[in-house]
Amino acid sequence: MTGDFRFGVNMVVPDSRAAWVGKCRQAEDFGFDVVSAADHLGMAPPFPALVLAGEVTSRVKLNTYVLNTPFYNPVLLARDVTGTDRFTDGRLELGLGAGYVKEEFEAAGLPFPSARERVDHLERTILELKRAYADPEHKPAPARPEGPPLLLGGRGDRILTLAAEHADIIGFTGTAKSPDAGALVPASAEDIGERVEFVRSKLGDREAEFNLLCHFVKITEDRAGALEDLAKLTHGVLSAGQLAEVPTALVGSPAEVAEQLHAHRERFGLTYYTVLEHDMAQFAPVLEALR
Numbered sequence: 001m002t003g004d005f006r007f008g009v010n011m012v013v014p015d016s017r018a019a020w021v022g023k024c025r026q027a028e029d030f031g032f033d034v035v036s037a038a039d040h041l042g043m044a045p046p047f048p049a050l051v052l053a054g055e056v057t058s059r060v061k062l063n064t065y066v067l068n069t070p071f072y073n074p075v076l077l078a079r080d081v082t083g084t085d086r087f088t089d090g091r092l093e094l095g096l097g098a099g100y101v102k103e104e105f106e107a108a109g110l111p112f113p114s115a116r117e118r119v120d121h122l123e124r125t126i127l128e129l130k131r132a133y134a135d136p137e138h139k140p141a142p143a144r145p146e147g148p149p150l151l152l153g154g155r156g157d158r159i160l161t162l163a164a165e166h167a168d169i170i171g172f173t174g175t176a177k178s179p180d181a182g183a184l185v186p187a188s189a190e191d192i193g194e195r196v197e198f199v200r201s202k203l204g205d206r207e208a209e210f211n212l213l214c215h216f217v218k219i220t221e222d223r224a225g226a227l228e229d230l231a232k233l234t235h236g237v238l239s240a241g242q243l244a245e246v247p248t249a250l251v252g253s254p255a256e257v258a259e260q261l262h263a264h265r266e267r268f269g270l271t272y273y274t275v276l277e278h279d280m281a282q283f284a285p286v287l288e289a290l291r
Helices: 017-030 046-056 074-087 102-107 115-134 157-166 189-203 223-233 254-268 277-290
Strands: 006-011 034-037 061-064 092-097 150-154 169-172 175-177 184-186 209-214 216-219 249-252 272-276
Touching: 006 017, 006 209, 006 277, 017 034, 017 046, 017 277, 034 046, 046 061, 046 074, 074 092, 074 115, 092 115, 092 169, 115 150, 115 157, 150 157, 150 209, 157 169, 157 189, 169 189, 189 209, 189 254, 216 223, 216 277, 223 249, 249 254, 254 277, 272 277
Parallel strands: 006 034, 006 272, 034 061, 061 092, 092 150, 150 169, 169 209, 209 272, 216 249
Antiparallel strands: 175 184
């Protein structure tokens, strides 16, 4: 951990073996705590990618961020999860999502279930995984009796309720639906705060780590100018002033971003951030600033 925080990098480019090995080692050398593999068609297959990452690193946790769970049979997935957990000596963190890209289902020749059906399948999968972990006859067994830590990510009431009931780590997307076209756009700080409070109301006495996927990283000495550029890039959905308050946009010098992270921890309880692969190198100085 870097201070009171954890940081992950989500790998999205399906490189050669040598390139994959190199960037996983680089992430560990930079000081990231977690190396993640995304789960989309056209990207690296998550479980083999994480086993390889585990072979060439020594410290980082290894995360699926997040699995397109409706693609998977729960019983077969349990085998892949426990096997990967074993092969990485218990360094696996299992991230699950309900799936949302209709075109990927079509490309795979699969029907696109309704949102309710996708979350139903996610819940069945969680229960099957728990059953497998607890079954002494299940082979391969997970590295720990309770299985790898579970991350559930999403923004809707039902999936966040499921996360509050089962997840060790709750991932917030930091996005909202556009009122015009239904597309995903950056959520305001107030929207993210409402989602966080919703989860807290469901957690009760349980504790969970709060994670956020950071969509926009810009390390620069011109914070004001970069925020204005970002407002234009996102078509004015949020103003530069509003973007200055959202935890999905980490903009400024390394010291300024470190200050933002502390402020977001106080406001939202966020202690675990995931950045995208293309932001890995420029975010590294922030890790130094936090030490």
